[in-house]
Amino acid sequence: MMVKKNIQLDAAGRLKHFLSIEGLSKTILVNILDHAETFTSVGERAAKKVPLLRGKTVVNLFFEASTRTRTTFELAAKRLSADVMNINIDASATSKGESLADTLRTLEAMQADMFIVRHQDSGAPEFIARQVSSGVSVINAGDGRHAHPTQAMLDMFTIRRHKPIFENLTVAIVGDIKHSRVARSEIHALKILGVPEIRVVAPKTLIPAEIEKLGVSVHHDIQQGIRDADVVIMLRLQKERMSSALLPSGSEFFNTYGLTSKNLTAAKPDAIVMHPGPINRGIEIDSAIADSKQSLILEQVANGIAVRMATMSLVVGNASL
Amino acid sequence: MKLLIKNGHVIDPVNGLNNILNIWIEGSKIVGVGKKPNGFIMSREMDASGLVVCPGFVDMGTHLREPGLEQKGTIASEATAAAAAGFTTLCCTPDTTPVIDTPAVVELINQRARDVPVRIKCIGALTAGLQGEVLAEMHALKAIGCVGVSNGGNAIKDTAVFRNALEYAATLGLTVFLRPEDHWLATEGLIHEGLISTKKGLAGIPASAELIDLAKSIILIEQTGARAHFQCLSVARSKHYLLQGRKRGLPITSDISISHASLCDEDILDFDTNFHVRPPLRSRSDRRSLVASVAKGDIDVITAHHEPHDRDSKATTFASSSPGISSLDTFLPLILSLVEKGEINLMKAIDSISIQPALALGQKHNGISKGAVADLCCFDPKKEWLVTARTMKSLGKNSPFINQVMKGKVMSTIVAGKLVYSEKAHQ
Incomplete structure (x- = not known):
């Protein structure tokens, strides 16, 4: 009855916005990773710039607070020689007065070439992508519970650097x-890149409905969940999960699902540990693990810049064609 | 006026008519069906060859938006859209601004509805201001003509207040319109809880939110002796609770909306806010099973559950958009599409949108027969048309069917013998 069209892609199937991993091909994802590889050296140079986005204006449009994602996007844009503008919009201000569509019309008048959008509502970057004029790209820097595609790609990039064959991996x-x-976003990316075993580990209150239909297995015991895993990805636990009666306390969570040296022995001896940050030491991860050799948390941040340079240069190239 | 409707395919579930017949109308009444009344001299003839002629549609919960929310719809605009969609009677929900909780608001609506093409009835508030705390003046609302009372989509969180409201309504013999939804389970939700809500990262509303509140309501209906109509059911399993209640002889009827009969959560395109509706569009199997329940008679009515919105209420993110679908304009073609898919036969479909809602409102319906009020709809089941903001007559353009081709068009609507809408006149 209705035709679903992926608005991220142009008529030739190239990435024109980067809103979600879902629905993208393996070729596109591998292309982003390969592209990012070429940018890793830029940060090591004395002059940390390439002229790919010279003359372009990139607007960091953040409706929700962020430090690490915003700064790595800013750095990435600057290393690509773009002009960068940061706009932090207090969500309460927009919900009271100006509508999102009106905010956008104002910003469009500034003739930006790209919007990097973070919003507390799922689907906000897609809404914005539908409103902007052609030639303007939108990159999702995290929307509600929906997607954080650049974070997922930087995690894939980090994994590939340590475990190059996705087809051999078990990821928890x-x-x-x-x-x-x-x-x-990680589940979609891992699936598309061919990871045969993906597990999610949490108490039932933190597992969304029917997630097994995405092709993952659900575990409620951490030792079982990370057994023989090659990659263990820990997620940040927000404090409001306790006040909304999803969990009794941070310490009980640490005792049952926290990553400790003891739990980690269940994974493969050479397993890598990742975390999108910022970390809560002693709640989801033991300090000793976070700072250990197995932990790639800081490397993820550095890789984030290369991956964001790659996605920005790819979408701008495709949007302006 | 003396009107002859000639050669129409008459479908009337009350009298079991399903053939080509002429209908003679004089004043507000039908004076002959199939057999010309003696001495009838017509002043106007309508050729209904190729058209279906059936009882006019009755809606049990239209959000008319006036007074107070005229940017979304007015009594005049929505009544005009309703007439063009084959409706002859609409029930206005109490969630206007101010709320329909005093006779003055009913009087205001009646006054503004005086010159509109369709009949408009008011559903009064069950609690003052729909706040769920203090009972509304139900006796006064009944006296001024409200067909029932309802708290709309606003939960009565305190079960004792809910019980009292049912008891008081039962004392007055007023039908209570209920939209079952557990406040706590549904409060943050946006769409049906399942794979789609997980994928989109939109907070889910579990099916249990409807079932728990429905079960609770049925228990209290039995205790209080209230007569109830459940609106907008969305979960297939709700049927079991309804049937249990019926088996115990409880006076309950129920409806589903045309949106829930036509769409499921898998149809939601990306984050298109035109699919944001409460209760949420449920699973594919829920949708199918609910339509089957209507076909079987376990659920009585299919309503429009028309909720027009202005552009600003929808031109935003899914979470901050207002729920509701503008559904009058596409109502008939969507009903016909269920018939075409073989999910319900045409006779039963017409029964569920004209006769059954009238009965659920406590009114007698004599169908298309001599002496009956001439409330009729004539439609072309094959005519195709494109849904656009311009072709939609409702002020609310919030339809998930925008830019789609619909099959089936109302050609004329007659309310109490008066031709209130004619497609030809609008071409």
Whole structure:
């Protein structure tokens, strides 16, 4: 009856916005990873710039607070020689007065070439992508519980650098799956890249409905969930999960689902540990693990810049064609 | 006026008519069906060849938006849209601004509805201001003509207040319109809880939210002796609770909306806010099973559950958009599409949108027979048309069917013998 069209892609199937991993091909994802590889060296140079986005204006449009995602996007844009503008919009201000559509019309008058959008509502970047004029790209920097595609790609990039064959991997994602846009995007990316075994580990209150239909197995015991895993991804636990009666306390969560050295022995000896940050030491992860050699948490941040440079240069290239 | 409707395919569930017949109308009444009344000299003839002629549609819960929310719809605009969609009677929900909780608001609506093409009845509020705390003046609302009372989509959180409201309504013999939804389970939700809500990252409303409140309501209906009509059921399993209640002889009727009869959560395109409706569009199997329940008679009515909105209420993110679908314009073609798919036969479909709602409102319906009030709809079941903001007559353009081709068009609507809408006149 109705035809679903992926609005991220142009008529030739190239990425023109980057809103969600879902529905993208393996070729597109591998292309982003390969592209990011070429940018890793830029940060090591004395002059950390390439002229790919010279003359372009990138607007960081953040309706929700963020430090790490916003700054890595800003750095990535600057290393691509773009002009960057940061706009932080207090969500309460827009919900009271100006509508999102009106805010957008105002911003469009500034003639930006790209919007990097973070919003507390799922689907907001897609809404914005439908409103902007052609030639303007939108990159999703995290929307509600829906998607965080650049985070997922930087995690894929980090995994590939340590475990190059996705087809051989077992990946466990542990923590608040229900409210996590990172987990959703990672699951799609891991599936598309051919990872045969993906597990999610959490109490039932933090597992969203019917997630097994995405092709993951659900575990409620951490040792069982990370057994023989090659990659363990821990998610940040928000404090409001306790006040909304999803969990009794942070310490009980740590005792049951926290990643400790003891639990980690269940995974493969060379397993890598990742976390999108910022971490809650002693709630989802033991300090000793976070700082151990197995932990790639800081490397993820560095890789984030390369991956964001890659996605920005790809979408701008396609949008302006 | 003396009117002859000639050669129409008359379908009337009350009298079991399903053939080509002429209908003679004089004044507000039908004076002959199939057999010309003696001495009838017509002043006007309508050729209904190729058209279906059936009882006019009756809606049990239209959000008319006036007074107070005229940017979304007015009594005049929505009544005009309703006439063009084959409706002859609409029930206005109490969630206007101010709420229909005093006779003055009913009088205001009646006054503004005086010159509109269709009959408009008011559903009064069950609690003052729909706040769920203090009972509304139901006796006064009944006296001024309200067909029932309802708290709309606003939950009565306190079960004792709910019980009292049912008891008081039962004392007055007023039908209580209920939209079962557990406040706590549904409060943050946006769409049906399932794979789609998980994928989209939109908070889910579990099916249990409807079932728990429905079960609770049925228990209290039995205790209080209230007569109830459940509106807008969305979950297939609701049927079991209804049947249990019926088996115990409880006076309950129920409806589903045309949106829930036509769409499921898998149909939601990306984050298109035109699919944001309360209760949410449920699963594919819920949709199928609910339509089957109507076909079987376990659920009585299919309503429009028309909720027009202005552009700003929908041009935003899914979470901050207002729930509701503008459904009058596409009502008939969507009903016919259920018939075409073989989910319900045409006779039963017409029964569920004209006769059954009238009965659920406590009115007698004599169908298309000599002496009956001439409330009729003539439609072309094959005529195709494109849904656009311009072709939609409702002020609310919030339809998930925008830019789609619909099959089936109302050609004329007659209310109490008066031709209130004619497609030809609008071409």
